[in-house]
Amino acid sequence: MACKILRSTNHLIQRSNQRMHMGGLLHFHFKGEKPPVMEEKLPPAEWREMAFLKLKKWSHFLTDFDLINGCLVRINDHSRFHHPKMEQRMQAFKSVAKVFIGLPSMKETIRNNLMASGADTTYTQLQYFCMEHEREALTVNSLAKIAELFPISSQQKGVIRQTICRQVTQHKVWNGALTEILNAMKSDIDVLVHTRPTKEIRLAQQIIVSFLKFLASATSYDPEASSWMRLMPTKEKAEDSDDSPKWKDALEMCIDLLNCLTDENDLAFHVSKLEGMKEGLYQIRDIVVDKNIGYKENRYQEHLIQKKLTKTLGFPSPCLFTLVLYYLYGCISNVEVDFRGGIHELSVGGKLLLYMGMIITSDSERAVLNGMRKLDRALGLFKFVWDTAGIKGELVLQGHLWCVGATHRVLSYRGNVYYLHEIVNH
Numbered sequence: 001m002a003c004k005i006l007r008s009t010n011h012l013i014q015r016s017n018q019r020m021h022m023g024g025l026l027h028f029h030f031k032g033e034k035p036p037v038m039e040e041k042l043p044p045a046e047w048r049e050m051a052f053l054k055l056k057k058w059s060h061f062l063t064d065f066d067l068i069n070g071c072l073v074r075i076n077d078h079s080r081f082h083h084p085k086m087e088q089r090m091q092a093f094k095s096v097a098k099v100f101i102g103l104p105s106m107k108e109t110i111r112n113n114l115m116a117s118g119a120d121t122t123y124t125q126l127q128y129f130c131m132e133h134e135r136e137a138l139t140v141n142s143l144a145k146i147a148e149l150f151p152i153s154s155q156q157k158g159v160i161r162q163t164i165c166r167q168v169t170q171h172k173v174w175n176g177a178l179t180e181i182l183n184a185m186k187s188d189i190d191v192l193v194h195t196r197p198t199k200e201i202r203l204a205q206q207i208i209v210s211f212l213k214f215l216a217s218a219t220s221y222d223p224e225a226s227s228w229m230r231l232m233p234t235k236e237k238a239e240d241s242d243d244s245p246k247w248k249d250a251l252e253m254c255i256d257l258l259n260c261l262t263d264e265n266d267l268a269f270h271v272s273k274l275e276g277m278k279e280g281l282y283q284i285r286d287i288v289v290d291k292n293i294g295y296k297e298n299r300y301q302e303h304l305i306q307k308k309l310t311k312t313l314g315f316p317s318p319c320l321f322t323l324v325l326y327y328l329y330g331c332i333s334n335v336e337v338d339f340r341g342g343i344h345e346l347s348v349g350g351k352l353l354l355y356m357g358m359i360i361t362s363d364s365e366r367a368v369l370n371g372m373r374k375l376d377r378a379l380g381l382f383k384f385v386w387d388t389a390g391i392k393g394e395l396v397l398q399g400h401l402w403c404v405g406a407t408h409r410v411l412s413y414r415g416n417v418y419y420l421h422e423i424v425n426h
Helices: 003-020 046-063 084-101 102-114 143-147 156-168 171-195 199-217 233-239 247-261 265-283 295-312 318-329 365-389
Strands: 027-029 065-068 071-074 138-140 335-338 339-345 351-359 392-406 409-413 416-423
Touching: 027 102, 027 156, 046 084, 046 295, 046 392, 065 084, 071 084, 084 351, 084 392, 102 416, 138 143, 138 265, 138 365, 143 156, 143 318, 143 365, 156 295, 156 365, 171 265, 199 318, 247 265, 247 409, 265 295, 265 318, 318 365, 335 339, 335 351, 335 365, 351 365, 365 392, 365 409, 365 416
Parallel strands: 027 339, 351 392, 392 416
Antiparallel strands: 065 071, 138 335, 339 351, 409 416
């Protein structure tokens, strides 16, 4: 029955996308704009009844799990859980849930929940997720993706790039992002070494250990050493010394690691992130790395790294985007939401409301907090770009969470409001 429900769900979603797929910018709802006329054909009552029973069953089994970067993870620590069948079940759960959230009755439920929470009429009179493309999933893996969704000009892209690069190309951010990628990759490879110990996997494990040691040495210097008083070296000395290790050694390890893991589907996300960072490694390949040099020399090398990356990383660069994520959130996972939402022009104060949504498997504290954190990353990233670009109007952020069997709640996280709605069959 589960396969039949999933096939029917996929058919409904494909039909909706063919009929109303919009793409392009996030939809802007302007003041005075009439809500769109909804002419959606409801799924058959029999299908809804069977699908909702299945949804409740799946919700029970998937309580402690979520999807991140397309992979099943445990909510409590975001560790990977290797179980293809459960991963497919989670994808099915979210697909079926989307059908119910797309029912006309859910629009009224959202409005009633906002009114019951005492929200200002400025917000209760708005239409949320009323257009089908607002209920599409969204994955952001580059600044260029945000530029596709916001009205950002070429000039504003240049301002964003210059402003952001000065912040995110600091050596501690660069080194931290690379280390984060390698540690996450190492965690999954350590599992594969026991389940599928191929020659390539074993070699990759050895390369990662060496790579991490290299990165540790790149930030290590002895402040007690007498060399810290030496004069700052010239650019030629910092870049052309043949006696000291250079970042090209890390570039070579990066290339070897990618060659080992090209065909590993289980590591596709890590590989894509490392592939993006290869661009930055290539740009700084001639800069010296030496843990025995003095403080001034070390600082100068860090300055060279920042200068080269700032000059060479372009606006759509995957490397730049990974650095932005690590700078803002201390992690490198792409930004993912189940509902891309839209933007409302509010009636007072020249403000605009950006709203997005997530489906969670239960209303437990851990699951709700995990959902809010994912929405916070997405909303916060969009606001960061909005403010950096200097787009006119203050951007207000709002998140929506849906769950089977939930009790409506209003929550606050990092200064923003989140609404928890129940998924119902009516």
